[in-house]
Amino acid sequence: MSDTKDKPAKKGNGLVIKLVVGLVLVGAGGGTAYGLMAAGIIGGGKAEARETGPQLIRKGEEDPYAPPAGKGKEEGVAMVHGDGGNEFRTAYYTFGEDFTSNLKNSGGLVQLSLAASTRRDGRVLMWMNEHELAIRSRILVELADTPEEEAYSPEGKQALQKRLTAAINEVLTEQEGFGGVDNVYFRSFIVQ
The missing domain is CATH 3.30.479.30 (Band 7 domain)
Structure with missing residues (x-):
């Protein structure tokens, strides 16, 4: 019986670990995207072109x-x-x-x-x-x-x-x- 009690506990811990890893990856991806946008590497191309032309x-x-x-x-x-x-x-x-x-x-x-x-x-x-x-x-x-x-x-x-x-x-x-x-x-x- 002790075998059946350990299995549900492991599944719950695995789910928590997967959620934490997923959140870390999403956060890292969002931070990377924000950094690339702030540096002007991605996104904002139209705004940048407007800023460089005569105003x-x-x-x-x-x-x-x-x-x-x-x-x-x-x-x-x-x-x-x-x-x-x-x-x-x-x-x-x-x-x-x-x-x-x-x-x-x-x-x-x-x-x-x-x-x-x-x-x-x-x-x-x-x-x-x-x-x-x-x-x-x-x-x-x-x-x-x-x-x-x-x-x-x-x-x-x-x-x-x-x-x-x-x-x-x-x-x-x-x-x-x-x-x-x-x-x-x-x-x-x-x-x-």
Whole structure:
């Protein structure tokens, strides 16, 4: 009879041991997963990509990538911190030289000067300055693909603005992995 009394006691102890070992393994697995997430090795990839790209800058916030005081105007950079409208500050990049191009299927020419705006941090402005040659080339391609009648109408000019904005963002994305230009503005626009 003593044999039967010992067997149930062993089964109960085995169950407790299995539960303790299982809890330790689950705890170790959870701790490992937490450590890998905290280190950025797993999970959070989208949040990390959002943190590394140029961030929107609210009015009154410091831009860690803004050009130092007094620098930037010679590079065509202007910061605007108005009180109205949007909660984000706008920074402008002015291209130093005009653009001149023939128009699509026409003997006409277009000459214009441009500026571009961003509400993101100063990296977008730095990248525009750094890759201005590639951006200028891409803009000239877009201008050469513009029909003359489109260059005369307000709707055509608005469509051209959108195409130029997309073109600049494509170049910046190819070069830096992020666009960031919100709009393009015509400072002058002449069709001959």
